[in-house]
Structures are given as C-alpha cells and as structure tokens.
Amino acid sequence: MSDNVPTVGLPPGSFTIxxxxxxxxxHQLPGLPIGHKCARGHGHSYRxxxxxxxxxxxPPGFVTDFGDLSPFKDFIDEHLDHRNLHEVLPVEPTAELIAQYLAGWFLQHLEPALPGRLMAVCVYETATSWARFDVVRNA
Known part of the structure; x- marks a missing residue:
C-alpha cells in the first residue's frame, strides 16, 4: 500500500535563502565619547x-548552491578573522559599515557568477545585537 502525498498547486512567489x-x-570606536565602553579596544564573536x-x-531547485558561497567564507577567514578590524577594513568597523562593506565585496566578487541575488547582509556582534544592510537594486 502506498501513501501518496496529494498534489497541490504551487503558488507564485520568490525564494529566499x-x-x-x-x-x-x-575593534574600537574612538569617535565615541570618552568613557563609552565601545571606545575602548574590545572584541566580538561576529556572525x-x-x-x-x-x-x-x-537546477536542481536552488536559489544558489550553499557550496558556491565558500569564497565568501574564505575572504572572511583570510582578511577578518582574528584581526584588528581598524587595521584591515577601509571603513569604520561598526556593524552597519561592516555589513555594507561585505555586501559590496559579495556583489563585486561573487554575485555575477551566482543564480541568486544578494538581498541583505546582517552582522551580529553578539547574540542580541546586529545590523543589516539591504541591497538596493536599480530598476
């Protein structure tokens, strides 16, 4: 006996991964007032x-194969991991600007070869604190 799953109509829409x-x-943020804890050197476990x-x-049904994102991981590992972000980034290392910078790198180096389009980059400094940069596309 076979348990057939019923056929359903597939609704239109978009896919996100x-x-x-x-x-x-x-990093540290020296532009903050003296005494602000983030003006002092400190570190994060970024996500x-x-x-x-x-x-x-x-095919076979992907926005983008997750494996095709490995150059992004390689870039992070080589250029950001265990670094002082002031010494390696061309922007002030706030979560917001790190997200924008990483979106720019992704668009320039990865997206042209991927079927999916970058929508946003989120940077988490802690489990509860994050910033998101949304890519704006020209119409």
Whole structure:
C-alpha cells in the first residue's frame, strides 16, 4: 500500500535563502565619547549572514548552491578573522559599515557568477545585537 502525498498547486512567489559565517575580531570606536565602553579596544564573536533571493530556481531547485558561497567564507577567514578590524577594513568597523562593506565585496566578487541575488547582509556582534544592510537594486 502506498501513501501518496496529494498534489497541490504551487503558488507564485520568490525564494529566499540565508547562510551564516563567523569570525573573531577586535575593534574600537574612538569617535565615541570618552568613557563609552565601545571606545575602548574590545572584541566580538561576529556572525555574518548573507540573504539571497530569486524568482526562478536553478537546477536542481536552488536559489544558489550553499557550496558556491565558500569564497565568501574564505575572504572572511583570510582578511577578518582574528584581526584588528581598524587595521584591515577601509571603513569604520561598526556593524552597519561592516555589513555594507561585505555586501559590496559579495556583489563585486561573487554575485555575477551566482543564480541568486544578494538581498541583505546582517552582522551580529553578539547574540542580541546586529545590523543589516539591504541591497538596493536599480530598476
């Protein structure tokens, strides 16, 4: 006896995936008032999430193969992990600007070869504190 799953109509829409990466790094924000804890040197266990979308899936049914995102992990591991972010980033290392910078790197180096489109990058400094940069597309 076979338990057949009923056929259903597939609604129109778009698909979204996310993948997280992590790195350890230090920074400080000297533009803050004296006495602000973030003006002192400190570190975070960062988590970065990339969010991709598409309207039509690539075979065999992917927005983007998660394995195709490995160059992003390689970039993070080589250039950000266990670094002082002031020494390696061309932007002030706030979570917001790190997210924007990583989106720029992703768009320039990865997206042209991927079927999915980058929608956003989230940077978590802690489990409860994060910033998100949303990519704006020209119409």
């Amino acid at each position: 996310g993948k997280s990466f992590s790195f350890e790094a230090g 970065v999430e990339v969010i991709l979308t598409c309207g039509t899936l690539a």
